[in-house]
Amino acid sequence: MKKILLGLAFLGLMTKLNAQQMVNKEFVSTVGRAEEEVTPDIIYIDVTLKEFYDNGNTKKKVAIDKLEKDLFDSATKAGVKKEDFTIQNIWSYNTPEKKKKDTDILLSRQYRIKVTNLNNLDQLLDGVDKAGIQSTYISEYDYSKKKELEKTLKTKAVLDAKANAQILAEAAGQKIGKAIVLSETPQQIIFGVQPMMRNAMYKGAMAEAADAAGENGLDLNIRPMKVTSEISASFELL
16 A cells, blocks of 8 residues: 555656646647548347247247357357357247236347458358347447557657647747657547448348348448547657
């Protein structure tokens, strides 16, 4: 605890000294920006499965465990890793067509699947009975090289801030020295058009209609996302 308190006291002292140095020096403050468009190459898809009675035959229920196995097998064939297939939620509900004394409980489960091989995306639900698919939708998407991109953009943003400071200093007949303060604005990610999934709510009847039309319900139109880095900087004036 003493070490933590001493560390905080030292940090406060250094902040105060830096502030005093800025007051005693002439400086120029500016902002640098850098941005780049990239296409997401990681998609998280939420799939909800539900138990059902096969062809209306109340004596033959398609269990959630079978539907889960079919989905897992299809996902792994499409290149999904075992650890990227997770259960998100579980529900149960009564069948409305049965009398109260004969009420049966049907189960429903929601899964989240991380897809990194988008070329096989259309195979994701191939082995699953469409009557057991309650819904599918994109919950999240990402870029695999985001860390490297962030580092590159921050560097470019600092250089842009320095160039802007040089322009201002030269206009005033001065030159800039070392950076006194550098601060980062929270990173911005701007999506032009969010990736869409045809038949985003891919329910049983819709699935059958899509199959009849030759559609798989997972046809994605992925648009680039714009990643922006912004750095505020103050440089000493010479």
